[in-house]
Amino acid sequence: EPEVTxxxxxxxxxxxxxxxxRCVPISNHLYFYWYRQILGQKVExxxxxxxxxxxxxxxxxxDQFSVERPDGSNFTLKIRSTKLEDSAMYFxxxxxxxxxxxxxxxxPGTRLTVL
Amino acid sequence: xxxxxxxxxxxxxxxxxxxxxxxxxDTSESNYxxxxxxxxxxxxMILVIRQEAYKxxxxxxxxxxxxxxxxxxxxxxxISDSQLGDTAMYFxxxxxxxxxxxxxxxxxxxxxxAVNP
Numbered sequence: 001e002p003e004v005t006x007x008x009x010x011x012x013x014x015x016x017x018x019x020x021x022r023c024v025p026i027s028n029h030l031y032f033y034w035y036r037q038i039l040g041q042k043v044e045x046x047x048x049x050x051x052x053x054x055x056x057x058x059x060x061x062x063d064q065f066s067v068e069r070p071d072g073s074n075f076t077l078k079i080r081s082t083k084l085e086d087s088a089m090y091f092x093x094x095x096x097x098x099x100x101x102x103x104x105x106x107x108p109g110t111r112l113t114v115l
Numbered sequence: 116x117x118x119x120x121x122x123x124x125x126x127x128x129x130x131x132x133x134x135x136x137x138x139x140x141d142t143s144e145s146n147y148x149x150x151x152x153x154x155x156x157x158x159x160m161i162l163v164i165r166q167e168a169y170k171x172x173x174x175x176x177x178x179x180x181x182x183x184x185x186x187x188x189x190x191x192x193x194i195s196d197s198q199l200g201d202t203a204m205y206f207x208x209x210x211x212x213x214x215x216x217x218x219x220x221x222x223x224x225x226x227x228x229a230v231n232p
Contacts, residue, residue, distance in 0.1 A: 031218060033218075035220070035222075041224070042222050042225075043206060043225075044222070045220060048218060055218075058219075104218070104220065105162075106161075108157065109158050109159070109160075
């Protein structure tokens with residue numbers, strides 16, 4: 001069964017460093033998402049992406065964040081200069097179409113630790 | 116703004132018994148979608164069940180069913196015949212089919228469910 005994959009599973013970085021979190025969505029999916037979950041807190045929407053552009057972004061998704069689909073398979077989240085508060089679990093998701101009746105399939109997440 | 120509230124941080128149930136997880140939400144929209152996701156220790160987020168607000172019939176998926184009360188803005192999940200593999204964090208989530216391609220999920224804080232042998 002096709003699945004969303006994410007690498008790395010755990011990333012440790014120093015404050016101020018750039019990180020790139022990678023996701024491979026399900027191959028025929030067209031809509032892509034990033035969510036994050038700070039330990040003990042709610043899962044929060046970061047950004048949605050369709051047709052090579054951002055559809056919506058949250059207040060969290062400031063200038064330090066960017067997303068890219070550099071080729072036909074990868075979908076990346078870049079944090080330019082990490083802060084301690086960026087430590088969280090980051091989930092990538094994809095869906096075949098944008099309709100809410102279409103399930104968003106989630107990857108296993110990347111745990112980002114900023115020291 | 117839409118919000119989702121799960122008032123039970125932790126619950127436990129004996130294997131083979133039934134448990135109900137609560138979820139309430141707030142929205143001014145009339146058309147929306149509600150979801151329950153399961154997050155086992157592996158951390159993968161798995162869709163358990165979904166409900167369209169315009170459907171009066173409660174959704175059912177095998178041992179999982181919901182009690183959707185639109186007027187009360189309540190969306191509880193019932194797990195029947197609980198199994199050890201049901202031990203997980205359960206998240207209630209909400210989506211409004213906004214115009215364009217906006218399809219963000221809004222999440223509750225989650226309920227940690229432990230199924231005891």
